Amino acid sequence: MNEKDIKFIGKITAGVTHELNNVLASIREISGLMTDILSITDEKSFPRKEKFQTSLGKIQNQVQRGVKLTSQLNKFSHLTDNYKNDIDLNELLEHLIFLTERFARIKNVALQNQSINQTITINTDPLRLQMALFNCISYLLNQTVIGGEISISPEKKGKECLVSITYKGEGINKLSIFKDSTSSDELLSLKSTMENLNGVYELDASNTAVIIKIQSNK
Amino acid sequence: MDNIHVLIVDDEEDLAKTIAERLEIRGIHTQTASDGDKALNLIKSQPPDVVVLDLMMPGIGGLGILKQINLLENKIPVILLTGYGSRERSIEGMNLGAFDYVLKPCNLDDLIIKIQEAIKIK
Numbered sequence: 001m002n003e004k005d006i007k008f009i010g011k012i013t014a015g016v017t018h019e020l021n022n023v024l025a026s027i028r029e030i031s032g033l034m035t036d037i038l039s040i041t042d043e044k045s046f047p048r049k050e051k052f053q054t055s056l057g058k059i060q061n062q063v064q065r066g067v068k069l070t071s072q073l074n075k076f077s078h079l080t081d082n083y084k085n086d087i088d089l090n091e092l093l094e095h096l097i098f099l100t101e102r103f104a105r106i107k108n109v110a111l112q113n114q115s116i117n118q119t120i121t122i123n124t125d126p127l128r129l130q131m132a133l134f135n136c137i138s139y140l141l142n143q144t145v146i147g148g149e150i151s152i153s154p155e156k157k158g159k160e161c162l163v164s165i166t167y168k169g170e171g172i173n174k175l176s177i178f179k180d181s182t183s184s185d186e187l188l189s190l191k192s193t194m195e196n197l198n199g200v201y202e203l204d205a206s207n208t209a210v211i212i213k214i215q216s217n218k
Numbered sequence: 219m220d221n222i223h224v225l226i227v228d229d230e231e232d233l234a235k236t237i238a239e240r241l242e243i244r245g246i247h248t249q250t251a252s253d254g255d256k257a258l259n260l261i262k263s264q265p266p267d268v269v270v271l272d273l274m275m276p277g278i279g280g281l282g283i284l285k286q287i288n289l290l291e292n293k294i295p296v297i298l299l300t301g302y303g304s305r306e307r308s309i310e311g312m313n314l315g316a317f318d319y320v321l322k323p324c325n326l327d328d329l330i331i332k333i334q335e336a337i338k339i340k
Contacts, residue, residue, distance in 0.1 A: 025324075026233045026236065029233055029240065029323070030232070030236050032240060033243075036240055063323070070302075071302065
């Protein structure tokens with residue numbers, strides 16, 4: 001896919017999430033109006049009032065969930081806006097974890113952002129960086145039988161930026177983890193993505209980790 | 219809040235009318251408009267105390283309506299309703315003199331607080 005294709009996908013996704021947000025806003029207000037009316041309605045004149053109030057509360061909770069999901073998807077779609085950008089790495093990792101949590105949950109794996117308080121700013125392609133980090137997590141998840149934790153730790157060393165994605169737990173056999181690494185789809189994709197980012201990745205079998213290294217340009 | 223009149227402008231008619239009904243329950247008088255022409259006609263014929271204005275609308279859009287409101291002799295405070303990807307437009311709106319902005323979907327209590335604050339400053 002070229003830059004124009006990627007921007008096209010981003011633009012369409014951003015537009016749809018905007019419309020979805022309007023749908024959610026309408027549902028929220030309509031259920032809010034129903035709650036308002038119920039609250040000024042006599043108990044005797046409205047059988048099962050409490051049941052309706054509870055159900056309206058559940059609708060509101062689901063709307064909140066939908067708003068968070070569409071908001072994050074909209075944010076993701078805007079990664080395609082600029083080929084290169086100044087990125088707050090900690091913020092990008094938070095976003096990554098939100099987007100990846102579902103895949104980890106299926107394997108009963110917890111994702112932990114180990115970002116330090118220090119702000120790390122890098123100038124790079126945000127979409128490809130997300131893709132590279134996603135491939136690292138995907139690779140470890142595919143190696144995992146079930147359970148454990150994947151921690152993501154950013155670090156700045158001079159002009160270089162490192163992100164370590166480390167698996168902790170009993171779900172991966174450390175001896176076999178990187179045995180078929182050269183034929184892994186995730187690592188093949190990671191390799192080409194890292195080339196585009198002018199970076200590299202390393203496998204650390206003893207620590208069950210994938211480490212990516214890129215220039216911060218900041 | 220009996221004497222407060224608010225105009226809600228949003229091309230999402232269901233949303234505008236429902237917010238209006240909820241404000242009415244709380245004693246705030248409301249009108250709604252779904253486009254710029256209707257909104258400007260209402261503003262001229264029955265000036266509200268506050269305008270709640272969606273930014274992303276067809277036609278002249280929220281910012282276009284805001285510019286027209288700014289040309290009126292009697293200043294009317296405007297609270298912008300903004301969605302995703304409207305951050306730059308929100309900033310532009312604030313630079314054009316909007317009183318404040320709220321994110322969609324907005325919390326009604328927060329909106330009422332902003333309406334009251336806008337009236338105080340007016």
